[in-house]
Amino acid sequence: MxxxxxxxxxxxxxxxxxxxxxxxxxxxxxxxxxxxxxxxxxxxxxxxxxxxxxxxxxxxPMLLLDAIGKPIGQVWSGQFGSIATIRRNQAFFAESNKGIDWIKKIIEAKVLNQIQLLKYYEKEQKSINPYLLDLEIEYEKLRRKVIDFTLPKSEIKATLRGLEGFSGKCYFKALNFVLPKNWQFPTRSTRPAKDMFNCILNYMYGMLYSFVELSLMKAGVDPYVGVLHADQHRKPAMVFDIIECYRIYVDEACIALAQHELLSEQDFQRLDGGGMWLGNSGKPIVIQYFSKFLEAPVRGKKEKHKRTTQIDLDSFALATILKKYNHE
CATH class of the missing domain: 3.100.10.20 (CRISPR-associated endonuclease Cas1, N-terminal domain)
Structure with missing residues (x-):
């Protein structure tokens, strides 16, 4: 637990x-x-x-969370879950062509997950999502994108970030369409959220960051050395990279919370100057729901792993790639 x-x-x-x-x-x-x-x-x-x-x-592990559930520090033994070779190779992998290929696959998987989720709700709600086609077009652009490795790595990464960012805008327009009217939102908002849906989305993303960071550490991967996201002081860049595969868990859980009306406006705290946070009455509901959701099997997978197990399996798979990586 x-x-x-x-x-x-x-x-x-x-x-x-x-x-x-x-x-x-x-x-x-x-x-x-x-x-x-x-x-x-x-x-x-x-x-x-x-x-x-x-x-x-x-x-x-003992983690300290901020107001929206994002980890800001932790108490742990200081020992990674595997050998130092993984972390030495990780620094080279982050700037390599193989690293670029890896992160491109991560982004492709993220967008494909989004498309599949939206198609599921099209079938469930028996209605055509008018914004889904735009996302499918962006996915095809991303999938067919051939990386020119003669270009500077910074330019390649900027291009991938641009493709990811535009597909994200298409996705949230389409996601908004499946929500009940009182949960719909005009645009994605973060710190602070401007509406109830973005509020629970941000809080669950914060929880997910914690799970992913711990999973990487158990596998021996350094959470702070990433491929796509730039190294910044005290920012877990690798967490920001690999978490893209699992954001769909949060999205699916938030849609279910909204559709089942498990929260009301009284569970949110409005801030001076606009925006809102999840209130004290809402936090236990969100925490309990998402914790149970992560312990359930991944929908549609042939092998019925818990979502938390899938995160761990992927972290150890990445550790294996890094362990075998030859940078010479």
Whole structure:
């Protein structure tokens, strides 16, 4: 299980060799160590050093999240899950032609996932999505794009980012079409979100960043050395790269939340000057729903892996590529 502690004034400690979770205004509970895969903490939560130590000794990552659920730091043993050769090769791979080929496939997979999701809802809702064709055209442009490796890597990456960005605009227009009227939005918005759908989208993306970063670390891949996304101080560039394959998990979960009306306007906090955050009543609903969603099998796959397992399998597959990569 993923242990999320997100109520202000809550406390995480140790009792009887188990994690002891004490919310400020409700009954404490004990959680057995073997059940916990990861611990997520939000602002206003207190943690004992005994709880930190028990997490470290049992290889349980402890992540600190910001207001929209994105990880800002973590407590861990400082040891990657595999040999240093992977991370040495990763730096060369990030600037290689093979690295460019790899990230192009990642982007193609992302857009294809989006098309398949929209087609699923076309069939489900028995209606033609007028924006789907635009996305399919952009996918064909991307798929047929032949990389000219004589060009500077920066120029190649800028071209790929441009294709990805335009397909993203087409996608969100089409995605908006499948939503209930009260959940539709005029444009994609991030910090802060301008509407309810973008609000839960941003929060779940933040959760997803945590899962992907931990998965890479377990596999021995450095989350901070990416291919498409530029290396920036304290920015996990490889997470930004590989997460593109899994954004569809968030999109699908958010659509389901909206369609089943599991949240109302009272679950959001409006900000001065416009925008909104997910409120205290909404966070537990989103966290619980998305956590269960990630533990369910991937829809349509022949091999029925949990979504979290699929992320881990892909991280270890990338680690294998990096381990065998010959940069000479």
């Amino acid at each position: 993923q242990l999320f502690i997100d109520s202000y004034g809550a406390y995480l400690g140790v009792k009887d060799e188990m994690f002891w979770v004490k919310p400020q205004h409700s009954t404490p509970q004990l959680v057995a160590v073997p059940k916990v895969k990861c611990i997520f903490l939000t602002r206003g939560v207190s943690v004992s050093t005994n709880a930190m130590r028990m997490a470290i000794e049992n290889s349980i």
